[in-house]
Amino acid sequence: MRHINIPIFIPQFGCPHQCIFCNQKKISSQTSVPEPDEIRSTIAAYLEAAGDLRFEAEIAYFGGSFTALPQKTMEEYLETAREFLKRESVRGLRISTRPDYIDEEILVLLKTKGVTTIELGIQSFEDRVLQASGRQYGAEQAEEACRLIKNKNFRLGIQLMAGLPEDNYRYAMLTAERTAALKPDMVRIYPTLVIKETPLEALFRNHKYCPLTLAEAVDVCAGMAVIIRRENIPIIRMGLQPSEELRTEGNVAAGPFHPAFGELVEQKIFYDQARVLLRRQEKNFYKHKIWYLRVNPKDVSKMTGYKRNNITNLNEEFDINLKVKIWDGQPRNMISLDN
Numbered sequence: 001m002r003h004i005n006i007p008i009f010i011p012q013f014g015c016p017h018q019c020i021f022c023n024q025k026k027i028s029s030q031t032s033v034p035e036p037d038e039i040r041s042t043i044a045a046y047l048e049a050a051g052d053l054r055f056e057a058e059i060a061y062f063g064g065s066f067t068a069l070p071q072k073t074m075e076e077y078l079e080t081a082r083e084f085l086k087r088e089s090v091r092g093l094r095i096s097t098r099p100d101y102i103d104e105e106i107l108v109l110l111k112t113k114g115v116t117t118i119e120l121g122i123q124s125f126e127d128r129v130l131q132a133s134g135r136q137y138g139a140e141q142a143e144e145a146c147r148l149i150k151n152k153n154f155r156l157g158i159q160l161m162a163g164l165p166e167d168n169y170r171y172a173m174l175t176a177e178r179t180a181a182l183k184p185d186m187v188r189i190y191p192t193l194v195i196k197e198t199p200l201e202a203l204f205r206n207h208k209y210c211p212l213t214l215a216e217a218v219d220v221c222a223g224m225a226v227i228i229r230r231e232n233i234p235i236i237r238m239g240l241q242p243s244e245e246l247r248t249e250g251n252v253a254a255g256p257f258h259p260a261f262g263e264l265v266e267q268k269i270f271y272d273q274a275r276v277l278l279r280r281q282e283k284n285f286y287k288h289k290i291w292y293l294r295v296n297p298k299d300v301s302k303m304t305g306y307k308r309n310n311i312t313n314l315n316e317e318f319d320i321n322l323k324v325k326i327w328d329g330q331p332r333n334m335i336s337l338d339n
């Protein structure tokens with residue numbers, strides 16, 4: 001079933017601290033906080049364009065710390081969205097916020113106002129990474145916030161980042177393990193970019209922070225994704241939405257920005273999967289001239305990779321003649337080796 005998000009950006013509104021990597025104004029191409037009337041017209045325009053799909057729509061307050069807003073503003077925003085929940089049968093209301101601004105009282109308020117999904121920007125479950133990134137909470141507090149949200153029967157989303165200061169491959173995998181153990185309903189994974197006019201940019205310019213290369217970021221995010229998907233948790237985004245503003249030269253000062261980052265990660269996951277299968281069969285390679293990687297039709301580009309790089313590299317590495325075989329019955333995201 002198609003899902004439509006009606007995004008309402010509240011760039012860094014409510015944020016009690018400056019996280020060192022964040023400049024929502026650059027990320028979202030929006031510099032001011034919307035007034036309720038503007039929110040109404042944005043929602044109405046989206047609903048009109050959605051036609052019958054409007055019933056699948058979720059209104060989503062993004063880009064700030066929703067539950068850290070002044071109480072009056074928070075209630076005003078919730079009421080504005082609720083008008084559409086009641087009148088237009090919009091399916092749900094989603095907010096994103098920080099784990100240290102979640103408690104029982106806030107959750108009761110969100111529930112009564114019709115919020116269905118809460119996305120927590122947790123970024124890492126390693127205290128030293130959180131501290132170095134100016135997040136001002138610890139991993140245990142983040143876990144507790146997740147439990148509270150799940151206990152109150154909201155849908156829980158967790159946002160993670162790879163490559164923050166003090167982060168490393170092991171911490172990223174531990175973060176993915178702890179995320180999977182919490183069984184959220186969805187996860188987003190972002191590689192850390194050095195956005196202009198952030199404290200991270202200053203660290204980078206002073207040679208005190210080195211971002212991941214694109215290959216490293218793809219590798220780390222692929223490892224995280226595999227761990228999280230083992231629990232059947234959907235990853236709804238990998239990599240930043242490449243807004244026009246973010247594409248403007250100079251807005252990303254450094255880091256692994258790629259407009260199709262998620263696709264690169266998927267291709268890496270398929271490549272690694274194929275390597276494991278091939279390693280297991282290596283002793284039988286001499287028996288057949290051609291070997292086939294069997295994939296679902298929807299996964300062909302993930303298997304072949306950009307400009308068929310995956311197949312070329314596997315052929316070189318294993319010195320065989322490898323081809324892709326498309327089969328409707330192959331489960332999604334899985335490959336088999338045939339001859």
Ligand code: SF4
Pocket residue numbers: 011012015016017018019022023024063064065098121
């Ligand atoms: S990362 Fe989130 S909490 Fe931190 S400044 Fe940005 S919007 Fe606010």
